[in-house]
Amino acid sequence: MGWHGYYDSYCYLPLYIFAGDQLLCARLRPASQGAAASSLAEVERIVAQLRGQWPEVKIVLRSDSGFCREELMA
Numbered sequence: 001m002g003w004h005g006y007y008d009s010y011c012y013l014p015l016y017i018f019a020g021d022q023l024l025c026a027r028l029r030p031a032s033q034g035a036a037a038s039s040l041a042e043v044e045r046i047v048a049q050l051r052g053q054w055p056e057v058k059i060v061l062r063s064d065s066g067f068c069r070e071e072l073m074a
Helices: 039-053
Strands: 002-004 009-019 022-030
Touching (some): 009 039, 022 039
Antiparallel strands (some): 002 009
């Protein structure tokens, strides 16, 4: 658990990654990290697994709010 200035409290910032209504990742992170912390590693892991099964599948990444970072979009 970490301190988050916006919420003025100790809390967690969960990271959820979905494909439609299918949950692909749920990670509980301390709020002392940035909003996008560890999201790149999780997206890379999931994309590698998808590409392993379906090499030609089109993947569209939508990142909202604090997750819209250049390293994710690239």
